[in-house]
Amino acid sequence: MTGHKRHVTRTCVACRCSDEQENLIRFVASPNGDLLVDYQHKLPGRGAYSCFKRECITRAVQRKAFARSLKNAQINVDVDPLIGSLREQVRLRVLNLIGMARKAGLVASGSQLVLATLKNPQEIAWVLMTSDVSEGVGSKLRQRSARSNVPLIECFDKATLGQALGLSERSVLALKKSPLAQTLNHELQRYMYVMGEL
Ligand SMILES: [Zn+2]
Incomplete structure (x- = not known):
């Protein structure tokens, strides 16, 4: 090898x-x-x-x-269980990477903190918000991330994201630019693809 x-x-x-x-x-x-x-x-x-x-x-x-x-x-x-297993494995990989990113100090989570980090958008790789984010936080984040040109990704739910971070429920996180952020982005794109296209 x-x-x-x-x-x-x-x-x-x-x-x-x-x-x-x-x-x-x-x-x-x-x-x-x-x-x-x-x-x-x-x-x-x-x-x-x-x-x-x-x-x-x-x-x-x-x-x-x-x-x-x-x-x-x-x-x-059978085809369907294979695709189901693939989706689950990509999902777990993404969630594990999110946990690693937090341990590496690359994650800001919670709406207040994330909105504050968007004041320095050049340091942010992307922002993730869950599909069950509150309407108020969701629309603020959409506006701010569009204004700062930071990609905004929507997936998972509060409970899942909180668990990945080893915290209570979280509906938003911002990830600092880093090699790990690139890996995570790649896996996240693949996750969206296997959930949507496969
Ligand atoms: Zn082929």
């Missing part, structure tokens, strides 16, 4: 397109023959890959391409 997995290329079992490994979904077979999504590319054993496209996952299942690629004819697999 070189540790540079971004340079490793893999092929989608459905459309045969090659891409960097990290841009594809990795699948492995469990000991009892279930096909598992290995979102973080960490599970041992032979892996099979597909694009982040419902079309490719569906085609791979229908044509038994996962079974062939994994050289395991016994594999049990």
Whole structure:
């Protein structure tokens, strides 16, 4: 292992397109023959890959391409549970990263603090507000972030965000610019994509 997995290329079992490994979904077979999504590319054993496209996952299942690629004819697999598992793993990855960002001192949370940080927008990568944010805070945030040119992302709910931060309910957070913010942004875009498009 070189540790540079971004340079490793893999092929989608459905459309045969090659891409960097990290841009594809990795699948492995469990000991009892279930096909598992290995979102973080960490599970041992032979892996099979597909694009982040419902079309490719569906085609791979229908044509038994996962079974062939994994050289395991016994594999049990359905499209919807696979996509459900993928969504859940991306969600957990995002929430873990939010927790890490807080521990690293990169997060301001709570409406007062976030509105205050927007006075120095050049330090802010983006602001996240939950879908159940109060109307008043929501409209203030929309105005301020638009005026300061800070991207505003809407997802999760107060309870989920609070839990990720290790705090009580939180409806807004601002993230400081940092390498971790970039990783988080990438994962968050992917989360929105798998929830919306897949
Ligand atoms: Zn594909």
